[in-house]
Amino acid sequence: MPEKLRRDFYTRPTLVVAKDLLGKYIVRKFRKRKIIGKIVEVEAYIGPKDKASHAYLGKITERNRAEFLIGGHIYIYLVYGMYWQLNISTYLENKPECVLIRALEPIEPKIFQGNKKIANGPGKLCKFLKLNKSFYGEDLVKSKRIWLEDWKDCTKKEIVATSRIGIDYAGPYWSKIPWRFYLKNSPFISRK
DNA sequence: GTACAGATTGAG
DNA sequence: TCAATCTGTACT
Numbered sequence: 131m132p133e134k135l136r137r138d139f140y141t142r143p144t145l146v147v148a149k150d151l152l153g154k155y156i157v158r159k160f161r162k163r164k165i166i167g168k169i170v171e172v173e174a175y176i177g178p179k180d181k182a183s184h185a186y187l188g189k190i191t192e193r194n195r196a197e198f199l200i201g202g203h204i205y206i207y208l209v210y211g212m213y214w215q216l217n218i219s220t221y222l223e224n225k226p227e228c229v230l231i232r233a234l235e236p237i238e239p240k241i242f243q244g245n246k247k248i249a250n251g252p253g254k255l256c257k258f259l260k261l262n263k264s265f266y267g268e269d270l271v272k273s274k275r276i277w278l279e280d281w282k283d284c285t286k287k288e289i290v291a292t293s294r295i296g297i298d299y300a301g302p303y304w305s306k307i308p309w310r311f312y313l314k315n316s317p318f319i320s321r322k
Numbered sequence: 323g324t325a326c327a328g329a330t331t332g333a334g
Numbered sequence: 335t336c337a338a339t340c341t342g343t344a345c346t
Contacts, residue, residue, distance in 0.1 A: 173329070182329070184342095191342065211339030213330050230329060253330050296329050320330095324346075334335080 132279040137271050139278075140201030144220040144227040145309070147201070148174040151218070151229060152313050153287050155237065155279045158259045165259055167234030167249055171312040171319045173294045175217070177226035182300035185226030196267045197226040204268040204276070206261060213253030214261055218270065231255060232295070232310070235318040251320045288314035295321065 135154065140147060151169050158165040177185025177197065184194040184207075196205040197219055205217040205228050217228040234249035236242035236258065242249075249255040256262075259276075270277050291308040298305050312319045 175329075184329085193342070207329090208340065209328060210330055211328090211341075215329060217329085232329090251330070294329070299328080325344090327343095328341095331338095333337095 132281045135202075135270070135278040135280060137200070137202055140218065140220055140270070141222060142201075142220070144174050144176050144229065147218075147220045148172050148229045148309070149289055149311050151231075151278075152289060152311060153283060155281055156231070156234065156259065157277055157279055158261075159275045160260050164238050166238040167236055167255065167258065169231060169233075170235050170316040171231075171233035171310070173230040173232055173311070174309040175228050175230060176309075180300075181304040182294060182297040183226065188226065194226070197228050198224050199267065202269060202271045204265050204270065206256070206263065206265050208263075209253070214256035214263075215252045216256050216259070216261060233312070233316075233318055233320045234258065235316065246317050250318055290314045 151172050154169050156167050175183040177183035178188035185197050193207050196203055199219045200223040201220045203219040205219055206214055209215055216231045219228045221227045232252050234255045236245055236248050249258040289311050292310045293306045293308055294310045
């Protein structure tokens with residue numbers, strides 16, 4: 131039986147949550163149907179010390195304030211004027227830490243099963259899950275239209291850690307830190 | 323008010 | 335390799 135993830139899953143330290151999110155399922159209720167994707171790639175952002183984080187130095191803006199919510203809330207924002215990025219807040223309230231969901235393996239609808247290009251990028255998976263600004267600050271623990279499940283797959287997962295994508299501006303240290311995690315051998319990740 | 327770059331993507 | 339297209343931020 132699938133188990134819905136509760137608050138205590140999200141309030142643990144961010145790097146623990148990030149790795150544990152791999153292999154979990156995002157369930158999105160849309161027009162009485164379920165869209166489901168298995169998380170295969172994530173990145174961790176740990177403000178205020180993380181130079182690549184929107185909350186670097188603890189800065190709060192209209193855009194990033196959802197990052198400061200207690201673990202389990204959605205932080206969603208637009209990049210390059212056209213792509214939504216799905217983040218999940220982690221750890222405690224007023225700790226601006228989050229995990230960026232970068233790629234999904236499509237499970238439902240079945241027509242997309244095996245499609246390696248429908249959700250293999252942060253902008254594309256938001257399109258796949260039909261997400262937009264109306265999900266800003268949504269609580270994954272209480273929401274009736276989006277939540278996460280643990281399907282208790284017995285397959286052991288092998289995790290690969292590499293540097294994060296698209297944040298060269300953060301300098302040699304923070305742009306190289308291995309906070310991008312993905313499931314080894316998954317054909318559904320955003321880059322090889 | 324203006325200028326500029328960004329946690330991306332798909333077309334050429 | 336490049337442009338699309340909007341928001342936050344650092345200027346004037």
